[in-house]
Amino acid sequence: MTKRAIIVVDFQNEYLPTGKLPLAGLEQALTNAARLIDTARTGGDKLFHIRHEFAQPDAQVFVPGSDGVEIIPAVAPAEGEPVVLKHSPNAFRGTNLQQQLEEQGVEELVIIGAMSHMCVEGTSRAASDLGYAVTVVQDACATMDLEFQDTKVPAAQVHATAMAALAFAYATIASTEAYLAG
Template identity: 40%
Template sequence: MNSALIVIDVQESFRQRENWAVVSNPDIVGQVNKLVEATRAAGDLVVWVLHSEPGSGTVFDPALGHVRPIEGLLEPLDGEPTIYKTSHNAFTTTNLQQQLTEHGVRELVISGIRTEQCCETTTRVGSDLGYQVTFVTDATATHPIEHRDAPAGRTLAEIMADPLTLTTDQVITRTEYALAGRFARVATVEELTGS
């Protein structure tokens, strides 16, 4: 085993937010499940990562019950670590690197929510730590991003109508440009699984 699929934040927390209605990849569960099945068939490791903000009162507060895999996502098998993080990347506040070292992993396959945030940040850190990283764009999902000067408290309709809001396509394209050839190889689920 020298490869690991990292499934980042594919959790119910995101489905509790209003902006789930405009998520870039409503079939993220199906795409990630394909990667999980292919990873297991190859005898490689699947690592499950969930974002947690204890005491925050937000959808990421474990006390509210949403810090769990999205319905329909394959369940972890015995020996597949589930890691809880409190930072954007999956390394800084976890023992992910230790888990990967113990399993002899040198290559990472990145999937999850959000494309440009936790997935991209984990990719960059993983690359800096010396892992060969493959970023599977269509096994990630994201949301439109408001301009930094946008007023707080706008409705989803107002955010979507603002020409300064980055669309999900723009966010994804920017992430691919930033990562490809620098931090990762960018691939699709079909390229990795044949399906």
């Protein structure tokens, strides 16, 4: 067994085209994520699945008990793979993720999922701050268009900005092909 874990962040139905927050590039991200998950399972890496729900009873998205909070079947956990429930962008905040990683002797994290600019970035930064070696597989992540004041930011630019920020000081950024070849 390796000291590496794949953290699969929030690949949930809410992000599908039929969900309330459809993401750009989700289909390709899921295809790449499924390859990484299969490789982890056969290679002995640990897998941790993260699932988001809002704790507020008046939440409009990620409502507990709704179909939107279910993990997308293409990347669903296998029997025995832990699923960590979170209520904030950072998968470490208010969860037992760090404790589970420590119990498994994990030192290196590979992070994939949704959304690049929010939960992937928040979890990656926290992981780095906690001392983990972090790799983000950028093409196994997806995000959405954003707007700030009067500026519309296309998803590709949102994603690139998030990856550039992480690459500056928090994580190694890799493609699926480069990661699998390494």
